Amino acid sequence: MSAPASGSLVDVVDTSAQRAALAHPPLLVREPLAAFLDAEGLGRGPVREARIGEGHSNVTYLLRRDGWEGVLRRPPRPPYQESAHDVLREARVQRALLPTAVPVPRILATEPTGSVLGVPFYVMDKLTGDVVTGSVPAALDTPEGRYGLGTELVDTLVRLHQVDIDAAGLRSLGRGERFLDRQLRTFGRLWDTHRTRAIPAVDEAGRWLLAHRPAQSDTTLVHGDYRLGNLMFAPGSTPRLLALLDWELATLGDPLTDLGYLLSTYPEGTQDSGTLLSLAGAVRGGHFPTRGELVGRYAERTGRSTEGLHWYVALAFWRTAVGLESFYRRALQGTTDDPFIAELEHGVPELAEQALAAAY
Incomplete structure (x- = not known):
């Protein structure tokens, strides 16, 4: 895809270079995200995404690759207050609750550094319901x-x-x-x-x-x-x-x-x-x-x-x-x-x- 106009609000791009050209950061960058998923053993090939959920705080995407589907959660586009939108805290709670009587999706991977998407995120099982x-x-x-x-x-x-x-x-x-x-x-x-x-x-x-x-x-x-x-x-x-x-x-x-x-x-x-x-x-x-x-x-x-x-x-x-x-x-x-x-x-x-x- 061609790089979008620098002043527009764009959610998804392919490359880190395209991300750098934007005035406001995108929500997903496909190529580094694919490399992260490769390293975690989560599917193969290009990433296909769809925004899901009706929430207005943290952002949720359905991800598809060959032979795999999962769900990614990340904070909204910055700026936001420092203590808000702690997705790693979400992942910690869900991992702790997995063996309890409160059913939660299984966490598959976390990225705490922000080096892939510019913010931390986690990936969990896709559930059908x-x-x-x-x-x-x-x-x-x-x-x-x-x-x-x-x-x-x-x-x-x-x-x-x-x-x-x-x-x-x-x-x-x-x-x-x-x-x-x-x-x-x-x-x-x-x-x-x-x-x-x-x-x-x-x-x-x-x-x-x-x-x-x-x-x-x-x-x-x-x-x-x-x-x-x-x-x-x-x-x-x-x-x-x-x-x-x-x-x-x-x-x-x-x-x-x-x-x-x-x-x-x-x-x-x-x-x-x-x-x-x-x-x-x-x-x-x-x-x-x-x-x-x-x-x-x-x-x-x-x-x-x-x-x-x-x-x-x-x-x-x-x-x-x-x-x-x-x-x-x-x-x-x-x-x-x-x-x-x-x-x-x-x-x-x-x-x-x-x-x-x-x-x-």
């Missing part, structure tokens, strides 16, 4: 199938929060104690440094969360982005989890933050989609468990109190508003052409208002 976002797969699109998707969603969260951190070798993943305090401080600092405009609802929600912070319910492994669209289900008419995906935000902390975030992404009845609720639009089709049923099932199976859960739902909306403002900053800087991120001009203020609604 269904991810439920805007619609339900035909085989599961029955009242029983829909309800089963909801129960599998909450039962997987229960299993996640029951993982033995020490047995899995994840004790050093994070400081689990005082997790809520650190969340409020960290995202408060992010808002101060990454905001692009004044949004009073973000500031008001942050003050409310700080004034009403509960005692931490427990310390477990938490996913950080736990929602229906991050679960892959096996093909067939019975909901069966194939893998829990997207471990970018995983750490040790308060398990109710996962449950609160799940509720913030889980519409009920004819509720409008909104920035987060659209991530599980299929639920609005009916026959899924209600939010109350999800919470009741979680409490029954964990023995954990869910009193005061509205604080965690408000935290989820506020934290997401702050995090997505940094994504919106990327759109203003011209380093992404993701239409979802462009919509955050209105989406971030909407999330802040939802945080206040959950609080009060």
Whole structure:
């Protein structure tokens, strides 16, 4: 292929020379990537790629070579904050969870130096299954199938929060104690440094969360982005989890933050989609468990109190508003052409208002 124009936003090129000619780095460079895969024994011949997934943070590609398919995960196009988009952390968590009751894709290789693509990345098994976002797969699109998707969603969260951190070798993943305090401080600092405009609802929600912070319910492994669209289900008419995906935000902390975030992404009845609720639009089709049923099932199976859960739902909306403002900053800087991120001009203020609604 010929080298693309230096000012354009290009995702994939063939050579390192073509990469060097671009104003903004591409996401994949085929020739050095092929050499890396050769060294790892992952297929032969030229690399063929396809962007997959509906995520807007780390980037996921399906890779094909002769006799092999795999999935590559890498950070988005720079710039981004130094501690964000840690794909090697994702790979570490998935390797640790492979022998547990939480199914994850098998990690095949990691590249920590940035010498191949300019950033670290990892490669994992390609799994064949269904991810439920805007619609339900035909085989599961029955009242029983829909309800089963909801129960599998909450039962997987229960299993996640029951993982033995020490047995899995994840004790050093994070400081689990005082997790809520650190969340409020960290995202408060992010808002101060990454905001692009004044949004009073973000500031008001942050003050409310700080004034009403509960005692931490427990310390477990938490996913950080736990929602229906991050679960892959096996093909067939019975909901069966194939893998829990997207471990970018995983750490040790308060398990109710996962449950609160799940509720913030889980519409009920004819509720409008909104920035987060659209991530599980299929639920609005009916026959899924209600939010109350999800919470009741979680409490029954964990023995954990869910009193005061509205604080965690408000935290989820506020934290997401702050995090997505940094994504919106990327759109203003011209380093992404993701239409979802462009919509955050209105989406971030909407999330802040939802945080206040959950609080009060």
